[in-house]
Amino acid sequence: MNSPINASTTQWTTLCQQSDLVPHSGVAALHNSEQIALFYLPGETDQIFAVSNYDPVAKANVIARSLMGDIEGRLMIASPLYKQRYDLQSGECLDAEELRLKRWEVRLREGVVEVGGTC
Secondary structure: OOOOOOHHHOOOEEEEEHHHOOEOEEEEEEEOOEEEEEEEEOOOOOEEEEEEOEEOOOOEEOHHHOEEEEEOOEEEEEOOOOOOEEEOOOOEEOOOOOOEOOEEEEEEEOOEEEEEEEO
């Protein structure tokens, strides 16, 4: 599970239920008038990643429709339109270093997905 470095000072907001997530896929959610793409990897230590749903190349909110995968163990998504690849943990683009997706702290508590501040 992803956890922030200093969880005690983070303001957490309920975003959705764990049952709203699609395993090994993305879903879009609205947080403070901004679209977030949530990617869920179920398992022993359920992992959820929260990045901007806005694709900076396509200039459209489509990142939640990205394909998930990994490159040498590095979790990534590939944009559905122009296929830029983004690291899920850092938000950095693997194909163009000037591009980056905004990220949020996210956690799962008792079946509820909560989002914190941006990282």
